[in-house]
Each structure stands twice: as structure tokens, then as C-alpha cells.
Amino acid sequence: QVPLVQSGPEVTKPGASVKISCKASGYHFNAYYIHWVRQAPGQGLEWIGWINPNNGGTNLAQKFQGRVTMTRDMSISTTYMELTRLTSDDTAVYYCAKGGAVVRECIVLWGQGALVTVSS
């Protein structure tokens, strides 16, 4: 069982939105934070934020506030990240990652990533 399985690649246009899913299995979904991190082609890692699946609380990097929404569906152990008003700079692999049971625990496991391509 793969602990975190993400949705498939997306190709979308500037100005549009994209919603990526991350399905957890093999552990208590609501007990561990889920982080979202992205990686532009050939670049490093950029932290987007986290969601607490237990209560839906989120914490986003300021850069993404107003453009990113993180939600979860506890009935299917799935978290979602929606990014709006896309530009070509948003082209990246988006990872979900399992964090700890409390905020100040690090990421321990990553999903396989979902490539989002923004192109006109």
C-alpha cells in the first residue's frame, strides 16, 4: 500500500485553476498533518503550506495566501490543494507530504508528485 497517492498530471491555461488530490492510506488520516510542496522544473523545493486533516485548519506561506485553498474529505482520507489564477510560473511538480502528529514535526513521507503545466 502506497501511503500517499496523488492525482495525475494536469495541463491548464493561464488564469485558470487546478485542484490536486492526495489520498492517504495505511495510517490514521486525521492524525497527521499534510504538507504541500512544489518544485519547478530543474529547481529546488518550495513549501506551500499545511492542512490539519483533523479540523481542516491550514497554514499557508504568505506568497500563496489568497490563491491556494487546502481542504480535506475525511470520508475518503483525501486532501486537496487548489491553486487559482495560474501563471506560467506555477508550472511545477506539486507534492503532498505526510508530516507529524504536531505542527513542529517534519515531513516524513512524500507522494509521487503531480505535474502541473500552465501553458497557453
Added chain:
Amino acid sequence: EIVLTQSPGTLSLSPGERATLSCRASQSINNNYLAWFQQKPGQPPRLLMYGASTRASGIPDRFSGSGSGTDFTLAISGLEPEDFAVYYCHQYGSSPQTFGQGTKVEIK
């Protein structure tokens, strides 16, 4: 925001040699909440170290982490062929969490 600066950008070494990677923070990291990840092409990162010096489950003991405050080091004693990859440091003690820009360890 805590900026993490990794050095060197690229490390060219031969198998069996020792690698020393540096991660310097722009301000002190709370409780040494500093992790190291390894990433190979086409793969997600893998956790190596957390709390600056604690190896994650399954990580061989040739990997070691040290440091505190603003200066941290990841050492790999005796590079194995599978260790050639990109390494990122990551601070999770303050929001926003941040990553270093990465150090590539390549075969000389």
C-alpha cells in the same frame, strides 16, 4: 522568513570518499528543527535526518547530521553509488517552513 543557504552548490567526489554538506540559516532555528532530504531524478525527496542529528528509519549510519543554531552539516562517510543525488536542508521550526536551494553530489 528563515533563509537557508546550502554550500557548495555542487560537490564532485568519487565513491568511497567523504562528503560534507553545509546548511546555514539566516536566523537561529528553533529547537534545531532542521531536516535533510535526498532527492534523485524523477523521484520525490526522501527523509534522511531530522532534529538536525537523528537518522530517519532505514537510513544507513554512514549518514550523520550535526550542528545547532544557524550552522548545520550533513556528512556522508564513504559515498556509495546510490548516494549521488541532490540534498536539501529544511527548517520546520518557524513558519513559513523553508528549504535550502540544494547541494548536488555528483560522481567525479
